[in-house]
Amino acid sequence: MPNRTSNILIKPISFSENDMFTLKKHLSQRDWSMFLESASLDHVDSNWSIYTSDPIATLTQEKNKVLFNNFSVSETTDMGNDPLKAQSDIRQKLFHAELQSEFPFTGGVIAAYHYEMGEIFESLKKSQQNEGLGLGPFHCGFYDWAILYNVQSKQYFLVQHRCKNQELELDILWVTRYQWLTELINKQSKAVAAFHLSQAWQSDYTESEYHKTFATIQNYILSGDCYQVNLAQRFQAQYEGDEYQAYQALLLENKAPFAAFIRLPEQVIISASPERFLLSTNNQVQSKPIKGTMPRSPNANHDLINKNILLHSEKDQSENLMIVDLLRNDIGRVCKAGSVSVPRLFDIESFPAVHHLVSTVTGDLSSQYNSEDLLRACFPGGSITGAPKIRSMEIICELEKYQREIYCGSIAYINGNGDMDSSITIRTLVCKNQKIYCWAGGGIVADSKVESEYQECFDKVSKILPILSQLNNPDQI
Template sequence: MTQLSVTDIDYRPDSRPLFEAVADLPQAVWLDSGRPRSRFGRYDIIAAAPETLLTTRGLCTEVTTASGKHSARDNPFALVQAHLEPLHTSVAKDLPFCGGALGYFGYDLGRRLERLPSLAAADIDLPDMQIGIYNWALVQDHQQRHAWLLCLPDCAPTHRRDILQRVSKKDTKNVNNFFKIKNLKSNFDVSSYKEKLAKIDAYIHAGDCYQVNFAQRFSADFEGSPYAAYRRLRQVLPSPYSAFMDLGDQAVLCLSPERFIHLAGQQVETRPIKGTLPRGASAAADRANAQRLQASAKDRAENLMIVDLLRNDLGKSCLPGSVRVPELFRLESFPNVHHLVSTVTGTLSSDRSPLALLQHCFPGGSITGAPKLRAMQIIEELEPCRRSIYCGSIGYISANGNMDTNIAIRTLACDGDRIHCWGGGGIVADSEPDLEYAESLAKIQVLLDGLSA
């Protein structure tokens, strides 16, 4: 059984200095609770310099270690699970992460699970999956106001001392604060967006599907530091399932409010978001929007469709009869929008691994539609460009069996000198095109404004 080294470090209300202390190391990752500005998140997890890096493109996963590289064509989820098995530890069950897998599973990884047409342009060069196996992590618990450096046994003592020295320094590092975009443009104009919604409506009335999540993409040229952009955005849209990943000449910036799959022990939870209205300009208008959303039959039906889909997905890996819906249509308010959020829970079967659970739910139903496969086929037909990281999942799978992943919405991808950002929503039979277009903008306008500031 793997033993874990746990070292107390100074707690910081904002984890930004801790990340910046190690950000120059390769493959630096920050799973960010949004604290102190967000009131929902609890943990921050920071790591860098993974022992193993698994990078999937199409049918091939490149596995990189200190001893070299090799390629594999195995199921990517099974590959990650296989690299976690030797690290298994039963200690620190009360800690969310104690070494293990950190990274992302892109939306297009779904092509390894379902048969989909190849119609949309694959014009972003990010991998379909990028997962590091990390033997150390900095973890902050903002509820208990504690922080630790956690190291697995194969973390070299010199490396552990280097991390402790870095985080103990009181002076802050100089960081590049420059970021600028130009030539921001959507891949739809208003009329073409509405034309696609009309096609979705025809599919719904023909009985192909009940709901399709449809998105437009904004792209721009940029100069400067993606991390500078992330620091700016987390100030204006603090979110509990945020993340920053430095991939070299690429980066992922995520300000997600949505949890995908959480596993603690054998207890599983997913919290789909469906139903959105913008915040009001005044307190009275804001209350009215919140009340209108809670009373909306259309939004409640949209949410319920996805709850039923996720009940089915969890049922593939959970004990029969254990899947429950303890919360339905709960209102949660963020700086830019109000959301309806439901909670679905279950108990994981003893013969299912965390990665098997994730695979059987991937990609998340809240960002595909229902039924899932037909919705994904329609998305491929109607969205001109593949989604890449957008609507995939970012998170961790710990050596102690815990897992927490988000739905990668409110997410930006930096690829070379281009940055991309998506906004979308669930389309159902009674969707109104003007309102759907406005909703797709309301979700990400704060991000676009933050980038342009």
């Protein structure tokens, strides 16, 4: 049975797995295609996947100006310099705030927010301007349709939103979209080259450079500048072929609850994130910061030992609690007084590469704020900066060689009614000009050991770097 309101129509569709495989291949080659996937049947946050492309409008930044590109009238408008205010204004102008709580996305915003977007909202004393890839701090699409996949029931749905500027009947819009998708399925696929690395991964840190940077952070901690700093290193390689194939390989290996594939005009984003940043449903807010990591072992007994070590590690619990307190403060800026709580502390969540220590922070969003305000209050996530946040970000800017780009930023969707879900973009890669970039890092505190922190970076990407090195490259197997 269809599920509908005056301006939102959601109907089940009977596309086969082969149909969807073909359709996703076609959509993945289109600029502004956005796939948000739950790749695990077992993870508590794996519920839905979302597939869309061809937005009705976009929001980007060029030379410190926020630009609204309205494709329906082929018009570009300067929206000032505040991306989240512009996003909120446009979202509410285009989309109806009708409730559809059963389904995750019913038309609205899907966006990639780079870590550096946080510098727009926070005043940092920066000692240098780190080299970047020239990609801009955010990329926001406004989508009036999506295919939704229920991971548990294995059922597909097509959602069509009739925007405030659209005059056609809702049923006509839905049927037209369905016919277009069917035509894509029946269309002959263009041949694409197989993805493979043409140059091996290289880190921007030698081990000795990492040790030196680690020591600098320790000095900052001992002098009272901060309690924790998240230090990341960047890996890069050259590649050839189709980035979507790389994404599919990582999806299979990592089983991430917050996986994403995003093709933009100047970059491709591939994410295998395990971490929820901010969820807001009917103004109920949840964040699930990760802080604490142990590698998985193929030996079941050793794996259980590692899990128990992490569960009872005072050091990891201390790190986790620092970030929980930071998130409580950030969320509390826009939630009702007294509503912020920590219902779960120090849970273990296990993934193919690592075990993680995860806590849950909740609150009730105050009526004068919306999801964009919540993002502004919390961005970037405290689990990937350190504490206190501003000073940690300044130290990160001083010590890391390159901008983080989408790494440690967020990928989010926001409905017309303001409901939102988002990830912290760890285990996330960027492809540009036949170069692929991947980052890994960890939180450094006073009693951290440099050898352990250095190794933790490689543990976190143990299901990423080797997988892509071997993909379609028999010499590396």
